[in-house]
Amino acid sequence: xxxxxxxxxxxxxxxxxxxxxxxxxxxxxxxxxxxxxxxxxxxxxxxxxxxxxxxxxxxxxxxxxxxxxxxxxxxxxxxxxxxxxxxxxxxxxxxxxxxxxxxxxxxxxxxxxxxxxxxxxxxxxxxxxxxxxxxxxxxxxxxxxxxxxxxxxxxxxxxxxxxxxxxxxxxxxxxxxxxxxxxxxxxxxxxxxxxxxxxxxxxxxxxxxxxxxxxxxxxxxxxxxxxxxxxxxxxxxxxxxxxxxxxxxxxxxxxxxxxxxxxxxxxxxxxxxxxxxxxxxxxxxxxxxxxxxxxxxxxxxxxxxxxxxxxxxxxxxxxxxxxxxxxxxxxxxxxxxxxxxxxxxxxxxxxxxxxxxxxxxxxxxxxxxxxxxxxxxxxxxxxxxxxxxxxxxxxxxxxxxxxxxxxxxxxxxxxxxxxxxxxxxxxxxxxxxxxxxxxxxxxxxxxxxxxxxxxxxxxxxxxxxxxxxxxxxxxxxxxxxxxxxxxxxxxxxxxxxxxxxxxxxxxxxxxxxxxxxxxxxxxxxxxxxxxxxxxxxxxxxxxxxxxxxxxxxxxxxxxxxxxxxxxxxxxxxxxxxxxxxxxxxxxxxxxxxxxxxxxxxxxxxxxxxxxxxxxxxxxxxxxxxxxxxxxxxxxxxxxxxxxxxxxxxxxxxxxxxxxxxxxxxxxxxxxxxxxx
Amino acid sequence: xxxxxxxxxxxxxxxxxxxxxxxxxxxxxxxxxxxxxxxxxxxxxxxxxxxxxxxxxxxxxxxxxxxxxxxxxxxxxxxxxxxxxxxxxxxxxxxxxxxxxxxxxxxxxxxxxxxxxxxxxxxxxxxxxxxxxxxxxxxxxxxxxxxxxxxxxxxxxxxxxxxxxxxxxxxxxxxxxxxxxxxxxxxxxxxxxxxxxxxxxxxxxxxxxxxxxxxxxxxxxxxxxxxxxxxxxxxxxxxxxxxxxxxxxxxxxxxxxxxxxxxxxxxxxxxxxxxxxxxx
Numbered sequence: 001x002x003x004x005x006x007x008x009x010x011x012x013x014x015x016x017x018x019x020x021x022x023x024x025x026x027x028x029x030x031x032x033x034x035x036x037x038x039x040x041x042x043x044x045x046x047x048x049x050x051x052x053x054x055x056x057x058x059x060x061x062x063x064x065x066x067x068x069x070x071x072x073x074x075x076x077x078x079x080x081x082x083x084x085x086x087x088x089x090x091x092x093x094x095x096x097x098x099x100x101x102x103x104x105x106x107x108x109x110x111x112x113x114x115x116x117x118x119x120x121x122x123x124x125x126x127x128x129x130x131x132x133x134x135x136x137x138x139x140x141x142x143x144x145x146x147x148x149x150x151x152x153x154x155x156x157x158x159x160x161x162x163x164x165x166x167x168x169x170x171x172x173x174x175x176x177x178x179x180x181x182x183x184x185x186x187x188x189x190x191x192x193x194x195x196x197x198x199x200x201x202x203x204x205x206x207x208x209x210x211x212x213x214x215x216x217x218x219x220x221x222x223x224x225x226x227x228x229x230x231x232x233x234x235x236x237x238x239x240x241x242x243x244x245x246x247x248x249x250x251x252x253x254x255x256x257x258x259x260x261x262x263x264x265x266x267x268x269x270x271x272x273x274x275x276x277x278x279x280x281x282x283x284x285x286x287x288x289x290x291x292x293x294x295x296x297x298x299x300x301x302x303x304x305x306x307x308x309x310x311x312x313x314x315x316x317x318x319x320x321x322x323x324x325x326x327x328x329x330x331x332x333x334x335x336x337x338x339x340x341x342x343x344x345x346x347x348x349x350x351x352x353x354x355x356x357x358x359x360x361x362x363x364x365x366x367x368x369x370x371x372x373x374x375x376x377x378x379x380x381x382x383x384x385x386x387x388x389x390x391x392x393x394x395x396x397x398x399x400x401x402x403x404x405x406x407x408x409x410x411x412x413x414x415x416x417x418x419x420x421x422x423x424x425x426x427x428x429x430x431x432x433x434x435x436x437x438x439x440x441x442x443x444x445x446x447x448x449x450x451x452x453x454x455x456x457x458x459x460x461x462x463x464x465x466x467x468x469x470x471x472x473x474x475x476x477x478x479x480x481x482x483x484x485x486x487x488x489x490x491x492x493x494x495x496x497x498x499x500x501x502x503x504x505x506x507x508x509x510x511x512x513x514x515x516x517x518x519x520x521x522x523x524x525x526x527x528x529x530x531x532x533x534x535x536x537x538x539x540x541x542x543x544x545x546x547x548x549x550x551x552x553x554x555x556x557x558x559x560x561x562x563x564x565x566x567x568x569x570x571x572x573x574x575x576x577x578x579x580x581x582x583x584x585x586x587x588x589x590x591x592x593x594x595x596x597x598x599x600x601x602x603x604x605x606x607x608x609x610x611x612x613x614x615x616x617x618x619x620x621x622x623x624x625x626x627x628x629x630x631x632x633x634x635x636x637x638x639x640x641x642x643x644x645x646x647x648x649x650x651x652x653x654x655x656x657x658x659x660x661x662x663x664x665x666x667x668x669x670x671x672x673x674x675x676x
Numbered sequence: 677x678x679x680x681x682x683x684x685x686x687x688x689x690x691x692x693x694x695x696x697x698x699x700x701x702x703x704x705x706x707x708x709x710x711x712x713x714x715x716x717x718x719x720x721x722x723x724x725x726x727x728x729x730x731x732x733x734x735x736x737x738x739x740x741x742x743x744x745x746x747x748x749x750x751x752x753x754x755x756x757x758x759x760x761x762x763x764x765x766x767x768x769x770x771x772x773x774x775x776x777x778x779x780x781x782x783x784x785x786x787x788x789x790x791x792x793x794x795x796x797x798x799x800x801x802x803x804x805x806x807x808x809x810x811x812x813x814x815x816x817x818x819x820x821x822x823x824x825x826x827x828x829x830x831x832x833x834x835x836x837x838x839x840x841x842x843x844x845x846x847x848x849x850x851x852x853x854x855x856x857x858x859x860x861x862x863x864x865x866x867x868x869x870x871x872x873x874x875x876x877x878x879x880x881x882x883x884x885x886x887x888x889x890x891x892x893x894x895x896x897x898x899x900x901x902x903x904x905x906x907x908x909x910x911x912x913x914x915x916x917x918x919x920x921x922x923x924x925x926x927x928x929x930x931x932x933x934x935x936x937x938x939x940x941x942x943x944x945x946x947x948x949x950x951x952x953x954x955x956x
């Protein structure tokens with residue numbers, strides 16, 4: 001089919017109205033061009049009633065139309081539910097299965113009661129579809145019936161196991177455990193136990209992990225244990241029992257070698273990806289990472305100490321922050337174990353324990369020793385650890401790292417100094433000398449900011465006049481956390497800096513700092529018609545500066561378009577009296593950008609009195625306005641908003657339809673009025 | 677950075693589609709967001725909506741669209757990618773044109789040429805086929821939306837990923853060392869010229885048609901259906917009847933256009949513009 005024809009057919013679809021549209025839409029459901037078919041489905045969702053679409057589903061001959069009708073019914077969501085529930089009583093088994101599948105995909109729980117009797121349907125395919133639908137709908141009421149099915153037909157058994165996992169009722173834990181390891185559905189039962197994640201399943205699952213050697217099932221059990229452990233309130237006792245069991249099986253297939261081999265393989269895979277795809281490559285796929293997380297949780301809970309170095313090797317890498325979390329939650333070390341790890345021959349392990357470990361004042365000497373480590377990453381991690389301890393004895397060594405260390409060390413040392421008592425930082429003054437060098441001064445200023453150390457105010461205020469942009473910006477950041485009007489004055493002067501990036505930094509810091517003087521200065525800057533003004537307008541909004549609202553409103557008619565957009569957004573945030581009227585007028589502005597921001601504002605601020613305006617937005621040609629109408633109607637929760645939402649739920653724009661569906665869900669069960 | 681809202685993503689994706697014809701809906705939305713981040717950081721705009729409004733209304737929006745174009749079309753390619761397409765040109769297209777190429781050069785358009793790896797690879801292939809010895813000249817026009825990439829193409833200096841399938845022999849033969857990088861030898865740059873163009877442009881012509889061959893590989897996958905059709909019409913408008921349109925292995929005109937005859941050559945599907953009888 002020539003491309004131009006598909007463009008013409010699309011145009012015809014867009015132009016059609018009334019009864020002609022429905023006929024054209026239904027015919028276009030079987031168009032050869034995917035683009036035309038997709039548009040037809042969108043229009044069918046919006047304009048064709050479920051009953052009409054149902055006749056296309058019943059037509060077993062025309063598969064293209066049937067598929068299009070199925071997609072449209074699914075997208076109609078709650079609007080189609082009453083009709084679909086009626087279809088469940090059909091004598092046509094195929095039609096019933098289609099209805100079940102769509103109800104499941106829509107995910108509206110109001111259909112569940114109508115599905116339950118179908119579990120005993122004579123046609124096993126229908127019964128299976130009913131089981132699957134109840135699982136998708138998370139119908140707790142179906143659990144007793146699903147448990148009975150665990151003893152029946154094999155396919156229904158598999159479907160029931162899956163459904164029980166989806167529903168997540170702990171009543172299913174014991175029956176599911178009985179299916180592991182010796183049944184056809186063992187692996188799926190483990191997956192379902194993982195979804196349920198009941199605390200009582202932890203100990204049996206850990207036992208199975210030690211006993212089962214068959215690899216796919218063992219992987220599944222490990223993953224399930226990881227999830228259950230993660231959600232368990234107190235995994236200690238189960239961990240102790242597992243530790244004993246792991247000790248008993250020291251053979252090559254024992255759980256300790258299994259977990260060690262798994263971590264080594266995943267680490268190698270990560271290295272391999274980095275080598276092949278470059279340093280910026282993402283780590284291993286998510287499912288492998290999930291397995292690694294589970295393995296680490298089990299190792300730490302079960303005190304498998306021989307594997308600790310393997311766990312720590314990856315700690316400190318940005319994409320595996322979970323290792324630190326797991327380590328702090330589960331690992332318990334004796335002092336000699338900690339010392340051994342700090343002195344481990346592998347620098348990755350030394351860095352790992354410094355990053356993940358928990359230290360106290362008694363460990364300061366051991367950590368300080370690591371500041372002389374040959375490995376830069378270890379030294380940086382030691383700086384970080386010293387900061388977390390917060391002991392004043394570390395100050396001199398950290399200040400020395402600021403002066404002599406690498407960029408990574410300076411960064412960590414500055415942050416660490418921020419956690420130490422300010423009295424310990426006197427020596428830092430030398431690093432704030434204008435002659436100390438840019439990198440040292442910037443790091444020292446970062447330390448002042450982190451410590452909010454007002455004792456260095458004079459140095460900071462000197463450095464805000466440095467010829468270096470980097471130093472001025474760092475000094476402004478430090479000034480922003482210091483109390484008093486002199487520091488605030490430095491920030492206000494920063495708005496007039498010769499460098500735009502410094503100006504923007506000063507503006508951002510002023511907003512973060514807040515205060516009446518900042519508002520007054522920024523409001524005064526509104527008179528200057530320059531490139532900074534749209535950012536100043538936004539800043540006033542972020543400051544919720546109510547006193548600036550009249551000035552913003554009076555500036556509006558004279559401002560450029562990008563500034564008017566910011567004024568509407570700022571006024572929305574400030575929300576002065578009469579804002580809804582202001583936004584209502586902007587909703588009719590000729591510029592779509594203004595209409596959009598006005599609609600966003602009304603979505604946040606409209607009250608019940610604005611209902612007519614919201615209805616007007618709901619019928620607008622612009623999808624963004626319809627979307628915000630749905631958002632506002634959902635937020636207000638007015639019963640009279642339901643018909644509009646039931647129209648929007650079938651919107652041609654999927655974003656709008658999703659928003660309306662979410663809004664309808666917030667209104668409660670409304671499917672009974674869907675046919676209205 | 678504030679998390680991306682679905683509405684903000686759609687507003688931006690629609691704007692990019694409208695401006696460049698590039699489609700970043702569905703699963704591709706994440707790619708769009710990743711590529712926008714550095715621009716948002718540079719402009720100190722914390723949310724997608726801030727950036728969207730900047731692009732829609734700010735007085736410097738045109739300059740920003742230029743920068744965005746560079747960001748969005750920053751797709752890596754490399755020398756001798758899918759080399760069977762060059763074999764097709766040497767073994768089938770050139771012989772089919774026969775005597776005509778005694779009186780005029782072979783004319784090729786490389787659309788979406790990035791930093792020049794494709795047109796230069798073709799020039800090398802034509803050179804290696806000994807066409808010059810047979811008195812056959814060529815003119816390869818190459819275009820891209822990304823201005824920075826075109827500058828790199830004109831410089832003809834490469835390293836890393838661009839040379840990933842070049843062995844040491846190929847590096848020595850086709851390149852000379854320049855400050856630790858590889859500069860394409862002058863003789864392979866002859867007959868290749870670059871210009872800026874947007875394939876999503878609603879109408880007009882591309883380069884200096886008519887062309888015997890248009891290469892547009894692994895680019896149309898970034899377009900939506902309407903943009904795809906528009907780009908194919910634009911490319912087709914530059915092909916002479918009987919000319920060849922070469923697409924990437926995952927792009928197809930089957931069931932999309934009656935204006936071309938699909939042809940299976942050297943293990944690849946390429947498309948010949950109708951009417952074929954009018955060809956030389």
